[in-house]
Amino acid sequence: MSNRVATRIGLPPTEDRPAGAFDVVRFHEPSVGARARTKGSLFLLAQLTGGNPGLARATRDALDALEHDYYYDLSAGVLVSLSKALRSANRRLYHQRRRLAIPRRCGVSIVAVVVRGREAHVAKLGPASAVIVRSGKMYEVPPPPAVPEEDPRIRRRRVAATLGEALEVEPYAWQGALAVEDRIALVSRNLAHAVGVEELKRALATMRPGQAVEHIQQVFTIRGGSGSDGLLAIEIIEVTATATTHQLDPVRPAEPFAGLPDQSPVPLADAIGRGLHRAGDAAEGAKGAFGRAILTVLSWILAFVPRRRPEYPKTIPRTAEREQGRRRRAGLVGMAAVAALMAVGVTVAALPSAHPTEAIPRATIAREAITEATALLRSVDERVDGADLVDRDPERATELLADAHAATERAVAAGVAEPQLAGLQQRIDEGLDALYRVTRVDAPDVVADLAATYEDVEAADMVAASDGSMWIIETGRGRLLRVDPDDGSSVIIYRAGQALESGEIPGDPWLIATAATDVVVIDRQRTAWRVDLVERIPRRMVLNGIEELSADTTLIGALQHRPPLEIFNLYLVDADTGEIDRWSPPAIIPVDYPDPSQPFLTDAPDLDPRNARDLRVDVNAWLLHADTVTRVDFGSPRDQADYSLDNPPDGAVRPDLDYRLLDGATVGDRELLYVYDGAHQRLIAFQRADGAFVRQWMAPPDGDAAGALDDVRALSVTSVADGPPVAYLLTERGVLRLVLD
Secondary structure (H helix, E strand, C coil), X not given: CCCCEEEEEECCXXXXXXXXXXXXXXXXXXXXXXXXXXXXXXXXXXXXXXXCHHHHHHHHHHHHHHXXXXXXXCCCCHHHHHHHHHHHHHHHHHHHCCCCXXXXXXXXXXXXXXXXCCEEEEEEECCCXXXXXXXXXXXXXXXXXXXXXCCCCCCCCCEECCCCCCCEECCEEEEEECCCCCEEEEECHHHHHHHCHHXXXXXXXXXXXXXXXXXXXXXXXXCCCCCCCXXXXXXXXXXXXXXXXXXXXXXXXXXXXXXXXXXXXXXXXXXXXXXXXXXXXXXXXXXXXXXXXXXXXXXXXXXXXXXXXXXXXXXXXXXXXXXXXXXXXXXXXXXXXXXXXXXXXXXXXXXXXXXXXXXXXHHHHHHHHHHHHHHHHXXXXXXXXXXXXXXXXXXXXXXXXXXXHHHHHHHHHCCCCHHHHHHHHHHHHHHHHHHCCEEXXXXXXXXXXXXXXXXXXXXXXXXXXXXXXXXXXXXXXXXEEEECCCCCCEEEEEECCCCCCCCCCCCCEEEEEEECCEEEEEECCCCEEEEECCCCCEEEECECCHHXXXXXXXXXXXEECCCCCCCEEEEEECCCCCCEEEECCCCCCCCCECCCCEECCXXXXXXXXXXXXXXXXCCCEEEECCCCEEEEECCEEXXXXXXXXXXCCCCCCXXXXXXXXXEEEEEXXXXXXXXXXXXXXXXXXXXXXXXXXXXXXXCCCCCCCCCCCXXXXXXXXXXXXXXXXXXXXXXXXXXXXXXXX
16 A cells, blocks of 8 residues: 555636635645645635625635745644644734725634645634545534633633634644545535535545535535535545566676777877976976076065165145145045035936836836726726616626726826826726715805905814804914804904903913803813803803813813703813813803813723824714724723724725714714714715714815815714705815715
8 A cells, every 4th residue: 555645626616606605715735745745735715704805805815825824834833834824814814804894794714724645634713614524424623612611700812713803813723644535625614504414425425526516516506505605625545656667777888998098099199198298397397487586686686776765854834734735625625526426426316217128018018007997997887778887786896996996006107197097097986986985075165264354364173053153263363263154254252362351361272162052162271261152252161170181182072961951061081191071060050160070981991082083972972083983871981893983995995094073963864973084085974873884075186176175174064854964164264064965
């Protein structure tokens, strides 16, 4: 019996797989003997639950990295290397989930099998399975692990159940011996449940791998299976031993003089030749000795030739010293000029320029990229029964538009100017806008042009009062402004350093909030002012403990405490401690806060409040961060795993997020959160209940509305019972009105 075994595999054809199946199968059998003996053959199956094309591409990249890491690692055994490669692939996919906008319901289960010699090594993570059929019996490897009892008092780190779910993984491993005619199958759990254990065992035991895979796929289709259908069948076969078929015999020369020293056939030729060689060597030696003798004699003669001693000057004339200084300075100037010329030359040489030999390949790349982008857009725009590809197959349209976008980027990298690709880019943007629910806004209406009305305007923050007016903090000259959106009129409520009617002098406005019928302003001198919406006269308000507030604090909110009483709570996020302080007033009018603040949060949130960008207080409190929000229910912050904002669906083309402003509104029967993203100058709407993405608004790339959302400093969205809501935007010049259709 031979000790060598080989594998025969069976794979399902790609064209026969259903459209909703995204499972990934990969295998590698080394062609180099040393690698085959040390690392063996690697077989991988990734089962995707709730997958999409983006997750499938990310999974293929993770499997490529897993294969590379496994064969590259020579520091440990098979199972250790396989487990390390699985952990590396898990970290890779975990860090890509948010960038690729992979939903939480999606899962990637993976099983890896290594066949080395007569041994099998298996590592798995998740429900995907590996089975071995031997002697008519089927075994699952590794066997299901026992559920350990955990102490609820001990908090453990979260361990991923599938690939990319969490940062830590604990793959299950197994190793064992193989026998000839063993059948190994990597199978999706969904496929095994649909086909049945007995049918799966019978097909693997009685058929060749290719026939077994085809039969199982047919049974899966007949029994109404859908979704995950990953399958890979392997048969262990014996390689016969190599036999000797011919005995090699030594070959002897037929020449009689073979092996004798080389001699000339001419008599005495060898002796005469040796004598001539010796005579030549003697002549060369005599010539060298004669030359050395001549050099020695000349050296003796030159040694006795008289010489004049050198005379050194004992004094240096003043004119010579000046001339030497002038020459030194001129030399330094010349050296500096040469260095400058060299620097300019190196800079010019380093400037990017197309080499003549690269011009033709770049033109070819650009032409091919433009042709590819045009063909892809033609496929997207093709209408069947009055519907283009965006309406018929959004996922396929997303792939084609992403490929077209990549083709235009290659054309730009090859030297094509971006204005020349404006037509193609506009068609791509229109298709992506339809897929990613993007609305291009019209030019917003100007409510109040503060820069034209006042001097040195530096708008900092804005709040919308209950009567519909806009209250603005202006830090250029320390003014508090009120704007009426109905007629666009504006009025100065107070100026920093100018005495009020009461004789008090306010400082530079710092923080602003509104609730009920009042507007609260805190100035840089740690003085709180309350302004009634009807009187519009600033009055000092008692706020116990305001002098201890950090100077870097920027987040403040207010919430009416006991409607219909016109009193309200104040909330401040301290920039130094990260605590949210809450002031509650007594049930008297006017509002004052004689009691010190109380901590609002009952637990520490998973995201530091000191890094929050904006604060909104309604029934709940909301802390806006760069790419998500922290929801606080009656002082109890919820983890990101329980509540967070979904990533916008266009993460592939707009990966970076920079959320800066937050507001909320009720539109009909829907409660929405509105976020301003400074990274891509857009407004995004999310469902308030679960943080699901609704739609987004962006300015067009050109035209009158271009740049309308470039510099938004404050945001206020009005609630409406019917029709589109209206957003008021505070910009560098004033207040704008934007209808969110």
